[in-house]
Every structure is written in C-alpha cells, then in structure tokens.
Amino acid sequence: MTAQTVSLDSSTENMMFGSTELGPLTEIPTEGPARSSVERILRTAWRIGIGAVAGLVLLLAWLVASSGLYKAGDDIGYNLGLVGGLMMLSLLFYPLRKRARFMDRLGPMRYWFRYHMVAGIAGPSLVIFHSTFQIDSMNSRVALYAMLLVAISGIVGRFLYRHIHKGMDGQHLTMQDAENDLRACTEDVRTVFSDYPQIEDRLKAFRSYAFADVSGLSGRFWRFATLKFKGHRLSRSVREQLQQAMKKAKADKRLTRNLRIITYRLAREKADAYVDAVCEASQLSSWERMFSLWHVVHVPFLYLLLISGIVHVVAVHMY
Numbered sequence: 343m344t345a346q347t348v349s350l351d352s353s354t355e356n357m358m359f360g361s362t363e364l365g366p367l368t369e370i371p372t373e374g375p376a377r378s379s380v381e382r383i384l385r386t387a388w389r390i391g392i393g394a395v396a397g398l399v400l401l402l403a404w405l406v407a408s409s410g411l412y413k414a415g416d417d418i419g420y421n422l423g424l425v426g427g428l429m430m431l432s433l434l435f436y437p438l439r440k441r442a443r444f445m446d447r448l449g450p451m452r453y454w455f456r457y458h459m460v461a462g463i464a465g466p467s468l469v470i471f472h473s474t475f476q477i478d479s480m481n482s483r484v485a486l487y488a489m490l491l492v493a494i495s496g497i498v499g500r501f502l503y504r505h506i507h508k509g510m511d512g513q514h515l516t517m518q519d520a521e522n523d524l525r526a527c528t529e530d531v532r533t534v535f536s537d538y539p540q541i542e543d544r545l546k547a548f549r550s551y552a553f554a555d556v557s558g559l560s561g562r563f564w565r566f567a568t569l570k571f572k573g574h575r576l577s578r579s580v581r582e583q584l585q586q587a588m589k590k591a592k593a594d595k596r597l598t599r600n601l602r603i604i605t606y607r608l609a610r611e612k613a614d615a616y617v618d619a620v621c622e623a624s625q626l627s628s629w630e631r632m633f634s635l636w637h638v639v640h641v642p643f644l645y646l647l648l649i650s651g652i653v654h655v656v657a658v659h660m661y
Contacts, residue, residue, distance in 0.1 A: 399467070407475040419472050426468030427651055429461045430489070433644065462496040485654040488647040495640045502636055505629040520623035524549075527616040534612045541583055541609075545616055548576055552624040566628055573617040580613045 405411060412418040436458035439445045448454075466489050477483045506515050528549075535542040552569060556562045588606050591597045597605065 403471070403475065406471055410474075412474070414473055414476075419474065422468050423472030426465045426472060427655070429465030429468065430492075430647065430651065432461055433458055433465070434648075437641075459496070459500060462493065466490070466493045479657075482654060485647075485650040488643070488650040491643045492640075492647045495636070495643050499633070499636050499640055502629060502633040506626065506633055515622070515626065517623070517626055520619070520626050524616075524619040524623045527612070527619040530612045531616045534609050538583070538587060538609075541580055541613070544576065544580065545613065548573065548617065549620050552620045566625060569621050569624060573621050577614050577617050581610055584609050584613075 414420070414423065436454050439448065439451065439454045469486075469489060473482065473486065477486055531542060531545055535545070551572075552565075556565055584606050588597075588602045591602055591605075592599075
C-alpha cells in the first residue's frame with residue numbers, strides 16, 4: 343500500500359490511534375476490539391471489579407459454611423431464602439413478557455432479559471447462602487438440585503444466546519444480517535489488502551474452508567468446534583505478516599511512521615472483522631439449532647424448580 347492510497351479523516355485517525363473520548367456512550371461493550379484507550383481502561387476496571395466481587399462472595403461463603411454465623415431457620419437465613427425464592431419466581435415474568443401482549447408497554451425486552459440473567463444468578467446464590475451450604479433433608483436436596491440445574495442451564499443458554507444476537511440491544515442476528523456483514527467485510531479486505539495479495543488469498547482460503555461442503559457428521563462437528571480457533575490463529579499470523587510488511591516499508595522508506603501505524607492498525611482491524619464475519623455466517627444456523635434444543639430442556643427444568651420450591655416451602659412451614 344502506497345502513501346497515495348491511504349486517505350483518512352480525523353475521526354478515522356482517532357479510531358486508529360485511540361481517542362481518549364468516549365462520546366455519547368452509555369454502555370461499554372465488553373466484546374470486540376476496544377475503540378479507545380479510555381474504553382480499554384474501563385474494560386480492565388470492569389474485569390477487576392467482577393473478580394473482586396467473586397472473591398468477596400467466596401470469602402463470605404467460607405465464613406458462612408465454617409463459622410456458623412446463622413442457621414437456615416434464623417431470621418437472616420429465612421429472609422435470604424425468601425428473597426432468593428421470590429427472585430427465582432420472578433424469572434417467570436420474562437417468558438410472560440415475551441408472550442403476553444398486555445405487557446408490551448412495560449419496557450424493552452432487553453431490560454427484561456438482563457433482569458432475567460441477574461435474578462437467575464442472584465436468586466440461587468441467596469438460596470445457597472440461606473442453606474448455609476448444608477443439606478439436611480430430602481426436600482431440601484431436591485430443591486437445591488433443581489435450582490442448580492436451572493442455574494447451569496441458564497449459563498449455557500446465555501452462552502448460546504450471545505452467538506445469535508448482536509449489539510448492546512440484543513438484536514436477533516439473522517442469516518441475512520450475517521451475509522451482509524460478511525459482504526461488507528469482504529469489500530473492506532479487497533480494498534485494504536489490494537497491495538498484499540498473499541494475505542488476501544489466505545483470508546479467502548479461510549472463507550472457502552468455512553463454507554465448503556463436508557461429508558459426515560463428525561467432519562462437520564470438527565469444523566464447527568475448531569473454526570474459531572483456526573480463525574484466531576489466522577488473525578495472529580496475518581498480524582505477523584503485516585508487521586513484516588511494515589518493516590519492509592520502513593526499510594524502503596515508502597511510508598512515514600504515522601502512515602505505517604495507521605496502515606497496520608486498519609489492516610489488522612479489517613482482517614479480524616473479516617474472520618469474525620466468516621465464523622458468524624458459517625456457524626449461525628448451528629447455534630440457532632442448539633439454542634432451540636436448549637429451550638426444550640430449560641423450560642422443564644424451570645417448572646421442576648417451581649414445583650420443588652413450593653414443596654420445600656410447604657414442608658418447612660408444616661414441620
């Protein structure tokens with residue numbers, strides 16, 4: 343790429359070099375490349391905060407389990423179980439919000455979904471603290487196992503959900519969306535890597551591999567399981583090639599230092615976006631099938647939790 347082919351405005355330069363302003367953002371995305379140095383710092387602070395909260399919860403769990411601060415039947419233990427149980431009962435509001443038309447005016451679905459995720463973690467956590475990590479009766483054991491099944495199923499569902507939705511609004515990703523993203527990324531790659539045909543050919547070969555017909559279930563499963571890994575490995579290799587190309591451009595005195603930095607960062611970003619778009623379009627239908635199957639399993643678990651919770655509450659208050 344020559345100096346004449348690189349034309350960037352000030353906003354693009356800020357993106358490439360890392361602007362220190364966030365603009366009108368109200369949320370910081372935790373996925374994808376950071377768009378500024380401030381966003382990178384905030385992501386790091388968020389991860390540290392999550393780690394600190396997790397460490398505090400583990401410390402409290404150890405204290406409750408080992409020191410006998412309270413019992414399940416005490417006021418503290420009882421109220422923890424009550425609040426946790428009500429939070430898990432409120433999980434039913436999310437599917438109700440999706441299906442009941444009279445609730446359409448009660449806020450966007452993305453907020454209900456976020457509450458569903460938070461309550462699905464906080465509720466079981468409070469119930470476990472209510473039990474003081476001890477199970478003394480059969481009905482308690484059944485209720486706990488049902489709760490753990492729902493919690494684990496919810497985590498799996500969240501993992502599947504993020505592969506078929508995009509953006510901070512949780513918009514459902516359709517095959518048309520994936521194809522449009524891939525088409526746009528393909529045009530970007532054709533433009534950015536026009537002077538680097540070897541890199542462009544490697545990216546095209548990855549796309550061919552991702553969409554090639556594979557006979558046999560085991561072959562399709564292996565490609566699905568390893569496609570992301572192969573894509574990340576390709577991205578790292580492309581970055582190394584770009585670094586070598588920039589070193590050669592420096593030795594040949596073809597590009598100034600700023601243009602080398604801009605060219606490298608822009609090419610790296612477009613290559614990463616292209617690899618992600620290929621994986622997204624290739625795997626979307628598989629993720630959607632798994633998400634549909636997950637629904638078939640998750641809903642019975644939720645009803646099992648509701649029934650076992652009611653039995654547990656009745657048994658506790660009767661005996």
